[in-house]
Amino acid sequence: LSIDVDKPLHSVSPTLYGLMTEEINYSYDGGLYAEMVKNRTLRDGDWSQQDWLVMQNASAGAKFDQDKSTGPSEALNDSMKLTVTSASPSEPAGVRNMGYWGYPLRPNTTYHASIYAKTDASDLALHWNLVSNKTGRSVASAEVPAIGSDWKQYKVTLHTGAIEASEAYHLELTVTKPATLWFDLVSVFPPTYHDRENGNRVDMMEMLAGMHPAFLRFPGGNYLEGDHIKERYDWKKTIGPQVDRPTHPSPWNYHSSDGLGLLEFLEWCEDLHMKGVLAVYGGYSMKQEHVEPGKDLEPYVQDALDEIEYATGSTDTKWGAQRAKDGHPKPFDVPFVEVGNEDFFDRSGSYDGRFKQFYEAIKAKYPNIQIIATTPVKSVKPDVVDDHFYLSAEKYFDDVHHYDNTDRNGPKIFMGEYATMEGSPTGDFGAALGDAAWLTGVERNSDVVIMSSYAPLLVNVHPGGMQWHPDLIGYTGLSVYGSPSYYVLSLFAGNVGNEVPESSLSGAGPRIAYSVTTNKATGKVYLKIVNGAPTPQAIEIDLKGVGHVGSTAKVERLHAMSPVDTNTINDPKHIVPVASTLPVAGDNVKYTLGGYTFELIEFDTK
Numbered sequence: 378l379s380i381d382v383d384k385p386l387h388s389v390s391p392t393l394y395g396l397m398t399e400e401i402n403y404s405y406d407g408g409l410y411a412e413m414v415k416n417r418t419l420r421d422g423d424w425s426q427q428d429w430l431v432m433q434n435a436s437a438g439a440k441f442d443q444d445k446s447t448g449p450s451e452a453l454n455d456s457m458k459l460t461v462t463s464a465s466p467s468e469p470a471g472v473r474n475m476g477y478w479g480y481p482l483r484p485n486t487t488y489h490a491s492i493y494a495k496t497d498a499s500d501l502a503l504h505w506n507l508v509s510n511k512t513g514r515s516v517a518s519a520e521v522p523a524i525g526s527d528w529k530q531y532k533v534t535l536h537t538g539a540i541e542a543s544e545a546y547h548l549e550l551t552v553t554k555p556a557t558l559w560f561d562l563v564s565v566f567p568p569t570y571h572d573r574e575n576g577n578r579v580d581m582m583e584m585l586a587g588m589h590p591a592f593l594r595f596p597g598g599n600y601l602e603g604d605h606i607k608e609r610y611d612w613k614k615t616i617g618p619q620v621d622r623p624t625h626p627s628p629w630n631y632h633s634s635d636g637l638g639l640l641e642f643l644e645w646c647e648d649l650h651m652k653g654v655l656a657v658y659g660g661y662s663m664k665q666e667h668v669e670p671g672k673d674l675e676p677y678v679q680d681a682l683d684e685i686e687y688a689t690g691s692t693d694t695k696w697g698a699q700r701a702k703d704g705h706p707k708p709f710d711v712p713f714v715e716v717g718n719e720d721f722f723d724r725s726g727s728y729d730g731r732f733k734q735f736y737e738a739i740k741a742k743y744p745n746i747q748i749i750a751t752t753p754v755k756s757v758k759p760d761v762v763d764d765h766f767y768l769s770a771e772k773y774f775d776d777v778h779h780y781d782n783t784d785r786n787g788p789k790i791f792m793g794e795y796a797t798m799e800g801s802p803t804g805d806f807g808a809a810l811g812d813a814a815w816l817t818g819v820e821r822n823s824d825v826v827i828m829s830s831y832a833p834l835l836v837n838v839h840p841g842g843m844q845w846h847p848d849l850i851g852y853t854g855l856s857v858y859g860s861p862s863y864y865v866l867s868l869f870a871g872n873v874g875n876e877v878p879e880s881s882l883s884g885a886g887p888r889i890a891y892s893v894t895t896n897k898a899t900g901k902v903y904l905k906i907v908n909g910a911p912t913p914q915a916i917e918i919d920l921k922g923v924g925h926v927g928s929t930a931k932v933e934r935l936h937a938m939s940p941v942d943t944n945t946i947n948d949p950k951h952i953v954p955v956a957s958t959l960p961v962a963g964d965n966v967k968y969t970l971g972g973y974t975f976e977l978i979e980f981d982t983k
């Protein structure tokens with residue numbers, strides 16, 4: 378392997394590695410979004426799921442129903458009605474919420490809870506308890522002393538003591554005398570990342586930070602489009618107070634609370650220092666419904682302009698002012714807008730016209746925003762085209778030169794979704810090798826491929842939590858782990874120079890792939906090399922054009938005995954990078970790359 382360190386071919390895109398996200402696999406509800414109450418507005422039409430259960434016994438009678446005639450807001454215009462016919466302090470009656478696979482509680486922790494409620498009884502106290510599923514005993518409690526006769530929000534805090542960290546808890550809301558209680562939007566939050574109210578899980582955000590992401594593509598994916606136009610991601614219904622968000626059905630077969638709405642996506646970007654790649658609804662939904670370009674499309678184009686203004690406009694603008702009212706006066710950094718998602722599925726052929734209409738309107742108002750098309754178009758030249766690849770490891774290895782001959786005068790490429798389709802719920806080691814091989818091709822061509830993101834990013838590994846596999850990061854309520862690919866991506870993004878030098882490889886086996894980047898200022902040379910075959914491979918590295926090479930190189934090695942080896946929720950660190958050093962004497966390095974191995978080697982040439 379010969380590397381001409383002083384002969385740069387092109388620079389490396391500063392936005393090369395990022396994240397793609399959507400509501401799938403309980404990514405937000407029951408995932409990143411830290412809310413613990415499942416079906417908190419009872420808008421998830423499927424009552425058979427038994428998220429809420431009525432509590433009564435021999436001497437306490439209660440009935441639980443949905444009341445469509447009253448609710449706390451225009452958006453939430455119905456509610457849960459609890460009719461208690463008999464109850465006493467020793468025999469309370471009420472409801473329990475079983476959470477997303479339980480309530481993941483930790484010891485000595487404060488939980489912030491709230492509810493909208495009203496009652497027909499006077500001096501009705503509402504008791505909150507977090508209760509152990511195993512013992513039936515309360516481990517944290519609080520009380521709203523008196524619920525009024527008009528809709529109002531009540532807040533309490535619950536503190537756990539020296540309890541066992543476990544998901545085997547639930548929430549109970551009870552009263553101790555006969556009454557009718559209407560309630561809605563019940564919420565319980567653990568501590569969140571950066572202590573944001575209505576925020577994200579700390580452990581999952583830390584995991585994502587470990588990927589050194591430069592951008593976040595949101596909110597989809599299919600989730601942006603919806604099955605039908607009326608089920609699209611209608612961003613205006615996802616902002617403002619939670620009580621003003623009507624919630625919506627998602628294409629991944631569960632209802633979305635929209636608690637993590639547009640502002641929360643943008644704050645997520647801010648928290649992890651990521652640029653926003655905002656996907657705006659482009660007038661096509663997955664069951665082949667589309668809006669014809671022209672007059673009919675105008676309201677959708679206006680919605681996109683408003684959305685961009687909400688994200689990036691000054692507080693003097695209508696939607697910038699709305700953002701300030703929602704708690705964030707400072708505009709966000711959103712340099713990319715994508716129009717739609719996977720519009721090659723639109724059999725009407727309307728995307729060319731739709732894209733042009735969005736493109737021209739957005740460019741006229743925001744000339745600096747880079748506009749991404751989801752498939753090639755002829756009507757205008759998009760700044761960027763989004764490519765999606767879900768392939769086998771073999772195919773990725775075979776196609777590592779995919780972008781070598783891409784037209785450099787055409788649009789830039791965003792590899793907005795890719796994953797080696799091996800392993801479940803998260804990718805296995807063979808998948809990690811496929812992803813690593815593919816990324817070498819992306820990095821080598823990072824003059825034209827300016828962004829990349831794996832998909833899907835997240836999966837709740839509880840039974841019933843997954844709609845798509847493989848995924849990158851798995852979790853339950855209390856634990857989170859990275860697939861071997863997670864470590865590959867983290868190593869790629871965390872160790873990259875700003876230039877790609879000339880290099881060539883000869884005499885290597887068929888399943889060897891590599892990429893090199895350099896940073897002149899620091900003198901670092903980063904070599905990423907994959908061996909997808911079981912047999913070791915002797916490598917001789919020639920570092921040309923360097924005056925000096927440090928006597929050791931840093932190595933991070935990811936290896937497993939078999940491609941089907943993997944990480945799991947119970948064995949989360951089975952395959953992780955192992956750090957070591959490689960002795961280096963001069964500019965010629967001979968060493969052996971093990972079978973089934975991905976390695977990052979960092980040379981110091983300063």
Ligand code: AHR
Binds near residue numbers: 599600718719794832
């Ligand atoms: O990543 C899962 C799905 O794959 C995305 O929602 C969609 O864009 C693609 O088909």
